[in-house]
Amino acid sequence: xxxxxxxxxxxxxxxxxxxxxxxxxxxxxxxxxxxxxxxxxxxxxxxxxxxxxxxxxxxxxxxxxxxxxxxxxxxxxxxxxxxxxxxxxxxxxxxxxxxxxxxxxxxxxxxxxxxxxxxxxxxxxxxxxxxxxxxxxxxxxxxxxxxxxxxxxxxxxxxxxxxxxxxxxxxxxxxxxxxxxxxxxxxxxxxxxxxxxxxxxxxxxxxxxxxxxxxxxxxxxxxxxxxxxxxxxxxxxxxxxxxxxxxxxxxxxxxxxxxxxx
Numbered sequence: 001x002x003x004x005x006x007x008x009x010x011x012x013x014x015x016x017x018x019x020x021x022x023x024x025x026x027x028x029x030x031x032x033x034x035x036x037x038x039x040x041x042x043x044x045x046x047x048x049x050x051x052x053x054x055x056x057x058x059x060x061x062x063x064x065x066x067x068x069x070x071x072x073x074x075x076x077x078x079x080x081x082x083x084x085x086x087x088x089x090x091x092x093x094x095x096x097x098x099x100x101x102x103x104x105x106x107x108x109x110x111x112x113x114x115x116x117x118x119x120x121x122x123x124x125x126x127x128x129x130x131x132x133x134x135x136x137x138x139x140x141x142x143x144x145x146x147x148x149x150x151x152x153x154x155x156x157x158x159x160x161x162x163x164x165x166x167x168x169x170x171x172x173x174x175x176x177x178x179x180x181x182x183x184x185x186x187x188x189x190x191x192x193x194x195x196x197x198x199x200x201x202x203x204x205x206x207x208x209x210x211x212x213x214x215x216x217x218x219x220x221x222x223x224x225x226x227x228x229x230x231x232x233x234x235x236x237x238x239x240x241x242x243x244x245x246x247x248x249x250x251x252x253x254x255x256x257x258x259x260x261x262x
Contacts, residue, residue: 001261002259002260005022005023005259006024006085006257007254008021008023008077008080008253009252010077010080010203010205010234010249011073011076011203011205011235012233013110013252016232017233018202018233018235019045019073019202019204019232021045021048021073021077022042022044023074024259025086026051027051034261035060036062036067038259039062039063040064043064044064045198046062048071048077048078049062050078053096057094057096058096058098059075059095059097060097060098063198066197068174069097069146070097070099070103070209072204072205072206072209073203073205073234075103076249079095080251084253085256091108092105093106103115111248111250112249112251113248114246115246116244116245116246116247117244118212118213118240118242118243118244119145119147120145121142121144121149123140124142124143124148125141126138126140126141129167129170130150133164133167133171133176135164136152136161138150138152139151142214143173144209144210146175146206147177149207149211149214150179151179151214153180155180155188155229158189159229163200165192165194168192168194169195174193174196175198176191176192177189177190177191178192182226185227186221186226187211188226188227189207189228190228202232203228205249208226208236208238208245209247211226212238222239222241223239224237224239224240235249237249
């Protein structure tokens with residue numbers, strides 16, 4: 001059988017920036033083993049699959065190693081494909097994830113906005129287990145549903161930090177978000193998840209379900225701009241709406257083709 005496959009750079013207005021995701025539209029679900037093997041073969045941070053069901057799309061996300069509960073950049077990529085290449089009509093898309101519930105993506109010009117639930121996170125002690133993950137000491141530490149978030153003093157800490165990937169891999173979490181107030185933007189971040197098969201994720205939409213409520217309270221602002229300081233860099237417009245967050249970005253198509261599964 002042959003299936004369509006797109007590769008999209010998300011959270012960028014330029015090709016070769018942002019975070020690449022593979023998007024695979026399906027008419028019906030394949031076996032989980034096949035989905036995982038496709039993601040492993042693509043060898044990108046995320047491969048997203050969706051199946052249309054009535055007036056919404058069921059959606060699932062896979063790293064090269066595991067299925068994850070939520071992925072922002074791949075959801076943005078899937079919406080970009082639906083709006084531009086898969087004949088979706090209207091200015092919004094209703095996705096449904098068995099793991100994360102209802103997820104809405106809306107379009108305004110060439111910007112796409114994710115409407116996601118906020119993460120549930122709490123302050124956690126800065127243990128030796130945490131401090132040994134990086135060469136810089138965080139000011140604060142938090143634990144969310146799937147990730148740790150470490151807060152640092154300034155942007156240069158985030159840009160210049162040296163991660164210890166083997167130590168990060170030993171944490172019982174999907175990965176680690178590091179963040180600080182930005183110099184010319186509201187806040188910056190990076191995300192590391194070697195235990196999930198992602199050494200450093202270029203742009204992590206789902207991490208902003210933790211970052212946005214934290215920085216909104218810290219700065220007393222509802223709307224903010226953010227940069228993820230990976231080598232590829234990602235640019236996000238953010239809004240805090242109580243128990244939901246809005247995460248906006250752009251996207252560019254890199255590849256459209258098909259895969260063959262025997």
